Amino acid sequence: MSHANDIYQGVSEQEFAHWKQVAQQVADRLASTLQTRDRANQHPFEEIDWLRQSGLLKLAVPKSLGGGGVDLVQALEISRIISAADGSLGQLIAYHYSNGVWSYILGNRMQWEFIARGIVEHGWFQSSISNPRDPRLKLEWDGDDVLVSGRRTFATGAAVSQVMTIAVWIDDQLVQYQVTADQPGIRFNDDWDNLGQRLTASGTLDFDRVRLRPQDRLTGLEQNPASAVLRNALRNQFSQLIFVHFYLGIAEGALKQAAHYFRTSVRPWPESGVEQALDDPYHRLKAGELASELAAGIALAEKTARTYQAAFHAGNALTEAQWGELALLTDQAKVIANNVALKISHELFELTGGRSTDNRYGLDVYWRNVRTHTLHDPVSYRIREVGDYVLTGKLPTPRVYAPPKKA
Template structure:
């Protein structure tokens, strides 16, 4: 295991081949995106397309059947896919993120098992880890453990081959990695939201689902450095994947709007022009929106490269380095959030009233962007950056969840439920 290099990276020529593969997949997804969005079905065929193309195994080591891409390259691929279909862009980004989670949380053996499944068999990794669900339902019966309870929301779990389930056990956050086919797991199929409709999101119910010691991701128990800091890298990577598929959606929206103006645009009578593409207001709008996307991508790629350095640094990563990385990712999140909402809203200034017809479906980009950008309040990321700047206090590892509060109890460590 020690000889396997995690995320070594592809050569420029190798990456371009994979990027062209992603662009081909994206063209297929774009051709049917609106119809599939309206059908609101689980993305089984879409994941099969990603699997058959090899993109699911892109970041798995070559020794395990993958391509050996690094995280910068994997996130670029997620942008290409998100530009065509924001839902599937989110899924592939989450898939890469769950691979990082396994690497951080798991033992070397656990990570290898998952990576071999992804690289060699095309597994899709999902998760049941919504931190806003306060869940403390591990039932201990002798030496056996069972998961009980309902999660209101999870993404990609119902179409995955492996899921990471995060919950509380006796006041301690724990993570189990299990197949979603395990007895007692059921999916509500109740995701019917404004956007990101093809992400296989929705509720998950656990009815005495047995888990075993080998399922418990226990790598941090043996970590030689700052465990809180290492675990905090998971949260940072979650924000980093949001940045990238937001920017991908923005790229897709701007490209679709430009195509619409070229094909259907009509010059406004007061302009004195014959072609909509010559309207100076359109030119300025597209120029500014393009610049915003380009700035966001530059920041996203810089943050991804710095993240890889932090991941590889292991115990040698300093508190200051962690804080600098968190600040950079926060800045990227702010920019990506604002850019994608700006682009997906303002394109209609150029495409015009007729472009709001449902047959064109230009609203899909805004619906997807608006749905996910409320995932967590971007103002808290801006506040964190401002605190670093003014108070000279760098960010520290954070969590969006606390041990669940039970009647008559505070947030202290909770006792494990025991069955008689």
């Protein structure tokens, strides 16, 4: 798991300040067009190109390969900045960074560097096709190649990606292949019309005898099977961590927009006895409560990101206890981010009042986005895991999905 000496090592505060400024410029552009794009509900080709042209797609690739060289903590903060402006694009860039982590953990050096160079030299955007609850793909063998057919759901970002990771059950083993998205037999279905996260291209796709070659199979974990389970399980933890960050980013954007509306449009309630809404103590109480809970969520998210990075860099030396402690912290961060994002995106209307529900203000988009994605992975199971530790002292262990039944 040590393919490059400078992988996710980070940049100086001064250099990172520059990248945050770049991210904020892209975020401002996304925010200014959010309502129009959300209502259009189209694949975000143009928006991905904004990320590409800004350099943000290559941000987490090492400098030795021409990338930005940020660490995972810094990459997650960038995803939060984008999420505050547009939850859909925040999810997509977070998934892109996450798939880079997957490529690194799962692939051998040649495979990982192939993807990294594609991101730098060609602006590739990464996606993954790995919903574990989907039925098995139909497999046909042609020598050492396997031809896969079937439908995949929640294929987030696949329609706008240039490279994708495909999870395939072969017998009862989940095997990962990484291919460019222009393979013959891949059809992207324009069928994502959900309540929120409408710009994530998260619909279905169909495989019709798509050829996967032995060299497409990611084999990095096979080089050290003794530590493979724990290192592979780091992928799940990073997935949870990116959820945490873009939930909190959406919450930041929601509270910021609500405060702007409040300052410019809210009038005092007749019974308040004050001349301006700002002097109403109930408004101040609600704003202070939401901002404090958000700050606590961000602090926990940042602590968890630093803990993840330490576990990631431990490589083959990662211990079960270290993994379990990370998983516990990630669970707690997920619970807090889930709850505070739903609370802020819902209760912001108590600050802004009835007139703010006019569709021209678009304040509903934050709740719609958070509510849609927080159903992706039931938070109750993360709470249960934390509670189990509190009552028994048992740390979480890697979760293993059972293979779906054969057709």
